[in-house]
Amino acid sequence: MAFQDYKPWLGLTGSTWIGWDNFARIFQYKEATQSIYNTLIIAVIKIIVGIIVPIFMAILLSEIRNMGIKKSIQTLVYLPHFLSWVTVAGIMIDILGLDGGINHLLTNLLGIKPIYFLGDPTLFRPTIIISDLWKNFGFGMIVYLAVITGIDPSYYEAAEIDGASRRQQIRHVTLPSMMPMIIVIATLSLGNILDAGFDQIFNLYNPLVYSTGDIIDTYVYRSSLLNGQYGFGTAVGLFKSGISFILIVISYRIAYKVANYKIF
Amino acid sequence: MYYKSKGYRIFSIFNHILLILVALSCLLPMLHLLAQSFSSKTAINGNLVSFWPVDLNVDAYVKTFNNSNFTGSMWISVIRTIMGTFISMFIITTAGYALSKDFRGRNALMWIFIFTMLFSGGLIPSYILVTKLGLKDTIWSLVLPGAFGAYNLILIMNFFKTIPKALEEAAFIDGASFFVIFRKIYLPLSLPGLATVGLFIMVGNWNAWFDGILYMSNTTDYPLASFLQTVVVQGSAQSMALSQSEAAALSEQSIKAAQIFISTLPIILVYPFLQKYFVKGIVLGAVKE
16 A cells, blocks of 8 residues: 555555655655654653653652552552543643643742643643653553562662662662663663654644644644545555564664563 | 661652652642532633632533433443453463463464564554454444554463463363363463453553544544543534533533543542552563563
8 A cells, every 4th residue: 555546446456556656755745754853853752751760760769668658659650651641631731721720830930921832832842751751650660660679688788788878879789780671671662763652642732833743643644544645644654664663673682682681 | 777867868858758749740630630520610710720629519520421422432432441351351361371382383473463563554554454344333443453462462471471380280180171271270370460461451442542533433433532532632512512501601621621530530440459460460571580
């Protein structure tokens, strides 16, 4: 289909073959290249932030000794992960709106003009990234927290006898012990580099922010299903899958070499 | 020793405050929603509602449950979630059991499954496939395409692999068949894993909205999440079915809030019970020696 001028009423056998034309068009349309660029930016920042913050939070949470407080915090921070983006978008549209809670707070405390977070191209990406982090960091935290609890306490005792402060203990015991897991997760997430989160962006974006917020998946949806360019949409999709596939294979190889990680 | 030092105590206090604030940030939006759903129109329009209802009333809920579009969608979602979870779990556990054994061609099969996880045909080919199979506008278009998830299969398979071989051999000697072993040994022993994967599949089915919009031509056939998408994101007041007099008395926002809250309730209710399982399940699935 990606190599055809696909017409639904002609079907796969009846449509004309046009070779690589659809792929060539990806690089001719400004909107298409823009969406690829946006996807890369958003996905890369999401991956980086999405690895660092959960590690940081897991270390902080492991410092809390009171089991009751620890458990309650855990329960609450995982919760957003299980809400759908439709729900989260509904909440966000409400609290980020011009007369929503956040702006209410900002105008009252800082006396600045209301900000339209979801309609301003310069603010759209940060909003997307922070909200994604809010929704998902608790989930990443589980894994890291498990690694931290699995560290042999005698390492800490030894470090303490050698006079290491808590900060030094974290730097020289906790972080090195977490390293294999961090490497695995970091390399495996390479494969998501063209995945900036369709559900989230589709539910939050609008024509005002296409310039910075339109990603490959939303562009495919609009250009193909809404505008009927089936062959072209498929080509863009295939382009994305192809590159992701290569990246995943490479990253899996790295993870296997560096951390001896195997899927099965 | 370190925890007695002054510096550490100060850190500890800040740490507690920071983490509690973070945790609250995850809870407060839901509370805000809940408060809105119980508040009156004037209070919402005047921006008076924060985390506690103002002019407490349940009109939004009455209206929501009298809206046949909403209840219809909810029913579709319930059926879809039950069917989807059951079918997925059946396929994944049986396939996972078979693939946890060594046999010729196993690795080739595994790579085919993993390939599907990494390399999807994309939006349009999937759409055309589902349409050509005649699944469009039926509940099967929602349940079947996602039923076999390679990721979940791998999780379950890794669980099955941790079960000692000796148990199976002992059962064989006692005359048990593969199916009996599967049912009586493997399934009960991997309960945490099953609960984890089951929860993911359930939540996934309940939350899925895009397939409904894609495959259903009538909005009356939408599952709840797709219905909500039209109300909340596309802001179609028509799907709320408000008459003019009602629109004057009821805030759209409080109806939206009520609908979002009702749709999230099942997840909030199931979640605490399964949490202890999924923490264990994810960790066992992810951390592997």
